[in-house]
Amino acid sequence: MKTLGEFIIEKQHEFPHATGELSALLSAIKLGAKIINRDINKAGLVDITGTSGISNIQGEMQMKLDVFANETLKAALEARGVVAGIASEEEDKLVIFDNQKSHHGKYVVLMDPLDGSSNIDVNVSVGTIFSIYQRVTPVGQPIQESDFLQPGHKQVAAGYIIYGSSTMLVYSTGCGVHAFTYDPSIGVFCLSHESVKFPEKGNIYSINEGFYSKFPVGVKQYIKYCQQEDQKTNRPYTSRYIGSLVSDFHRNLLKGGIYIYPQTAQYPNGKLRLLYECNPIAFLAEQAGGKASDGYQRILDILPSELHQRSPFFVGVTQMVNDSEQFMQKDSQ
Numbered sequence: 001m002k003t004l005g006e007f008i009i010e011k012q013h014e015f016p017h018a019t020g021e022l023s024a025l026l027s028a029i030k031l032g033a034k035i036i037n038r039d040i041n042k043a044g045l046v047d048i049t050g051t052s053g054i055s056n057i058q059g060e061m062q063m064k065l066d067v068f069a070n071e072t073l074k075a076a077l078e079a080r081g082v083v084a085g086i087a088s089e090e091e092d093k094l095v096i097f098d099n100q101k102s103h104h105g106k107y108v109v110l111m112d113p114l115d116g117s118s119n120i121d122v123n124v125s126v127g128t129i130f131s132i133y134q135r136v137t138p139v140g141q142p143i144q145e146s147d148f149l150q151p152g153h154k155q156v157a158a159g160y161i162i163y164g165s166s167t168m169l170v171y172s173t174g175c176g177v178h179a180f181t182y183d184p185s186i187g188v189f190c191l192s193h194e195s196v197k198f199p200e201k202g203n204i205y206s207i208n209e210g211f212y213s214k215f216p217v218g219v220k221q222y223i224k225y226c227q228q229e230d231q232k233t234n235r236p237y238t239s240r241y242i243g244s245l246v247s248d249f250h251r252n253l254l255k256g257g258i259y260i261y262p263q264t265a266q267y268p269n270g271k272l273r274l275l276y277e278c279n280p281i282a283f284l285a286e287q288a289g290g291k292a293s294d295g296y297q298r299i300l301d302i303l304p305s306e307l308h309q310r311s312p313f314f315v316g317v318t319q320m321v322n323d324s325e326q327f328m329q330k331d332s333q
């Protein structure tokens with residue numbers, strides 16, 4: 001049995017100039033995940049379900065656990081002194097950590113502390129998503145928005161925690177994707193899936209078909225393609241949609257599938273946020289041999305212009321994303 005802590009230290013030795021700061025950062029996320037996991041498991045027993053009564057900057061009602069997860073991760077990240085600041089789905093603006101140590105922190109973190117939180121009250125899996133960059137402003141100077149507005153291919157590491165039938169932490173530092181399952185009896189994440197790769201072919205498509213009439217023609221045609229019978233390509237595909245990005249992605253990663261949240265009439269740029277939802281998941285997808293696109297271009301190449309920017313999102317098995325892109329491109333000609 002190998003623990004996440006042991007694995008992180010082992011990997012650190014593979015980088016000759018590693019200072020241990022990224023390891024400390026990942027360890028802070030690990031701690032935050034354990035605390036969030038503990039509290040999620042009490043949902044229904046104590047007064048932590050339901051809305052907080054406050055909306056976030058995107059006009060979405062925050063759940064009590066959204067707020068709790070955000071505060072927990074923020075505190076864990078600030079305490080290590082290796083992170084200069086964070087941006088979060090639950091924070092209007094970026095947060096610059098205000099202690100002497102953090103001014104010298106080499107990293108910034110972007111996160112969705114509890115994604116899919118509308119699922120909490122009905123006991124369906126949710127997740128935490130994180131994305132890590134090296135700051136671009138020199139250490140010692142105050143960080144700025146430009147430290148956060150970097151294209152996704154500059155990510156140093158990214159990952160998610162899935163609070164599901166078991167709790168798992170899945171991450172990559174650019175050398176493959178590794179997954180650790182939490183053993184609550186000893187309070188430790190144990191390596192359960194090393195170097196995870198998408199299956200070469202997939203047969204699952206995940207999209208909120210309730211919005212079908214509002215989808216672009218390319219997406220409508222791709223859905224029809226998924227539903228057509230064709231033995232050679234193993235169609236029709238099967239449809240699975242949880243409505244919780246981390247869970248939908250995690251299933252498609254292990255079983256082979258594509259997740260799509262396209263532009264719709266309600267969300268002309270898609271619903272998902274580029275910096276702390278699409279980019280980290282795209283980083284993991286590529287590391288696992290998959291692909292992530294906005295329908296036309298690589299997600300990780302998009303140069304962001306604002307913290308809460310949204311993007312259409314097509315992610316999963318490379319062949320499936322390629323097929324969906326072809327339908328999008330045909331539609332735009």
Ligand code: AHM
Pocket residue numbers: 060089112114115116117118208243244245246248271
């Ligand atoms: P959230 O960040 O407010 O939780 O929203 C993101 C979630 C994703 O996890 C999920 O895939 C999507 O929203 C579901 O949206 P919809 O209900 O429109 O299908």
Ligand code: MG
Pocket residue numbers: 089112114115116277
């Ligand atoms: Mg979210």
